[in-house]
Amino acid sequence: MNFNLSKEHIMLQKLYKEFSDHEVKPLAEEIDEKEVFPIDTVRKLKECGFMGIPFPKAYGGAGADQLAYAMAVEALSKVCATTGVIVSAHTSLCAAPIFEFGTEEQKQKYLIPLAKGEKLGAFGLTEANAGTDASAQQTIAILEGDHYLINGSKIFITNAGYADIYIIMAMTDKSQGTRGISAFIVEADTEGFSVGKKEAKLGIKGSATCELILENCRIPKENLLGKEGKGFSIAMKTLDGGRIGIAAQALGIAQGALDETVAYVKERKQFGKPLSYFQNTQFQLADMDTKVEAARLLVYKAAFNKTMGLPYSKEAAMAKLFASETAMEVTTKAVQLHGGYGYTREYPVERMMRDAKITEIYEGTSEVQRMVISAQLLK
Amino acid sequence: MNIIVCIKQVPDTTEVKLDPKTGTLIRDGVPSIINPDDKSGLEAALRLKDELGAHITVITMGPLQAENAIREAFGMGADRGILLTDRAFAGADTWATSCTLAAAIKKLQYDLIIAGRQAIDGDTAQVGPQIAEHLHLPQVSYAGDLRVEDGSFIVKRMFEDGYHLVKVKGPCLITTLKEMNEPRYMRVGKIIEAYQEKEIEIWNLADIEVDPSNIGLKGSPTKVKKSFTKGVKAAGKVYEVEPKEAAKLVVEKLKEKYII
Numbered sequence: 001m002n003f004n005l006s007k008e009h010i011m012l013q014k015l016y017k018e019f020s021d022h023e024v025k026p027l028a029e030e031i032d033e034k035e036v037f038p039i040d041t042v043r044k045l046k047e048c049g050f051m052g053i054p055f056p057k058a059y060g061g062a063g064a065d066q067l068a069y070a071m072a073v074e075a076l077s078k079v080c081a082t083t084g085v086i087v088s089a090h091t092s093l094c095a096a097p098i099f100e101f102g103t104e105e106q107k108q109k110y111l112i113p114l115a116k117g118e119k120l121g122a123f124g125l126t127e128a129n130a131g132t133d134a135s136a137q138q139t140i141a142i143l144e145g146d147h148y149l150i151n152g153s154k155i156f157i158t159n160a161g162y163a164d165i166y167i168i169m170a171m172t173d174k175s176q177g178t179r180g181i182s183a184f185i186v187e188a189d190t191e192g193f194s195v196g197k198k199e200a201k202l203g204i205k206g207s208a209t210c211e212l213i214l215e216n217c218r219i220p221k222e223n224l225l226g227k228e229g230k231g232f233s234i235a236m237k238t239l240d241g242g243r244i245g246i247a248a249q250a251l252g253i254a255q256g257a258l259d260e261t262v263a264y265v266k267e268r269k270q271f272g273k274p275l276s277y278f279q280n281t282q283f284q285l286a287d288m289d290t291k292v293e294a295a296r297l298l299v300y301k302a303a304f305n306k307t308m309g310l311p312y313s314k315e316a317a318m319a320k321l322f323a324s325e326t327a328m329e330v331t332t333k334a335v336q337l338h339g340g341y342g343y344t345r346e347y348p349v350e351r352m353m354r355d356a357k358i359t360e361i362y363e364g365t366s367e368v369q370r371m372v373i374s375a376q377l378l379k
Numbered sequence: 380m381n382i383i384v385c386i387k388q389v390p391d392t393t394e395v396k397l398d399p400k401t402g403t404l405i406r407d408g409v410p411s412i413i414n415p416d417d418k419s420g421l422e423a424a425l426r427l428k429d430e431l432g433a434h435i436t437v438i439t440m441g442p443l444q445a446e447n448a449i450r451e452a453f454g455m456g457a458d459r460g461i462l463l464t465d466r467a468f469a470g471a472d473t474w475a476t477s478c479t480l481a482a483a484i485k486k487l488q489y490d491l492i493i494a495g496r497q498a499i500d501g502d503t504a505q506v507g508p509q510i511a512e513h514l515h516l517p518q519v520s521y522a523g524d525l526r527v528e529d530g531s532f533i534v535k536r537m538f539e540d541g542y543h544l545v546k547v548k549g550p551c552l553i554t555t556l557k558e559m560n561e562p563r564y565m566r567v568g569k570i571i572e573a574y575q576e577k578e579i580e581i582w583n584l585a586d587i588e589v590d591p592s593n594i595g596l597k598g599s600p601t602k603v604k605k606s607f608t609k610g611v612k613a614a615g616k617v618y619e620v621e622p623k624e625a626a627k628l629v630v631e632k633l634k635e636k637y638i639i
Contacts, residue, residue: 006574007447007450007574008570008571008573008574008575011447011450011451011454011565011570011573011574012567012570014451014565015454015564015565015567015570018564019564047564047566048564048565048566048567049566049567049568049569050567053567057568061568062566062567062568062570062571063568063571063572063575064567064568064570064571068567068571072567
């Protein structure tokens, strides 16, 4: 057993830190305040190869492993959770299923530009009446000759409006239940495809979260991802991988809040002494650091398993459950240790606390993670 | 075009702290970086590569851990990396360093050699110019800009109060200033290549033809007699006044201290 990072992971960390500190951190406050999607940052992420980290070079990727990818999302999220989720949703929810379930033609046509960062990706599963109960899909796809006709709508779609390529789940045979769901690759400029209401959110405010509307969208037959009826299974497997990304995002948020707090308690004085002098501060920090480190081990373990081709569904669920609850707890403590200042926008910890909450909800709520973990125990 | 970029791995002096008791630098745990002037030199080479196509070789002399500087250069886009390392090279001053580097460069093809102006741990600004002398090459130091025009290099040679535009034909050597550009970030894919596909060539004494009396500590004419941290006698005082008044104030203060 070896807990040391390889030399290449250490060099990647150097790049991630330099990029995050200089290109991402300075914008974090503004994109939260103004709720703007950081389009320039996405262009810079593309130049530096962040948009296709875990895919082979032959498909336009960096040829790195899942750990390299998780570490990138962690580093970006440490300073800006919005930027972290843009990369995570693009990589794990759009490019990854095309890589894992796509035909060679689909990989050539869609994966290469996605991995190169020339196109941005998104994923549409959630509907107004199909959240945790994702099987209750009301979007319908009907085969008509050489194409499918898709009608329906999706909600809470990350990267919506900015993405060029969407993975869309739709019911092809209602009588089959979950086995009647299929996955499709849908291009943003398809006639009848439009972006609806943009959500006003508590956190990750720079991330675009919108409704998608599909009205008589004609999707060529060759854009069916995997086999007909395999969509639910593809979605679940895709979310297993996505959880590593969101777990890494949560880990980054927690680490960012901890770092801000360590700096603050050394400077802020009360009763004539820096806050760091008081045992309550020391004990709080010790608990925060211990949880962050434990979360990191779970996230890295899940990434390692995926890279090695080992089972990772339970590990990813554990990583996401623990890292997201850690993010919520650590950011809450960070605000508390900052006192009144922590509640203001003068310090970044209030943003981090707002951003942390979503990690307990999207790509499977904490309750869903507990279902996944216990189902593996009790099977 | 073949470009050689000389780089040095140095301690990040912005992270160096002083030992409050002894007043000496604490180097333990200080991260190592590519010397800033050299990194801008590499960026200048990469821009020529982007624009015109070029093969870039980075070369460094140092201990084995200088490998990291070469891997970082690969991460930015360098094509080939050579690490000159041998116990016999240790303790070299600028003369011995430039003799060793020049001997290695003699074995390579080049149209342009780039070296950073000076290293932040030594500040001599001598190694680049000395390499040019050993190789009998024209040199332009203190480059603030570099471009290619009709097969010649146009170098903006910076002075404190202005600049010269110098036209020079290759092969030549140019020393670069960190202010000349903003070095690019590494690329994720290039970092992976740096470790999984690229090999660093390790050259030692046996691989180059150099007079043994010109290398290492023994071949170094510079002898450091003593190094010390300059003590601070008193805290400075800042006056924010008009220049005319400032001049008067300075003269008064100097008189007060019997300096003038």
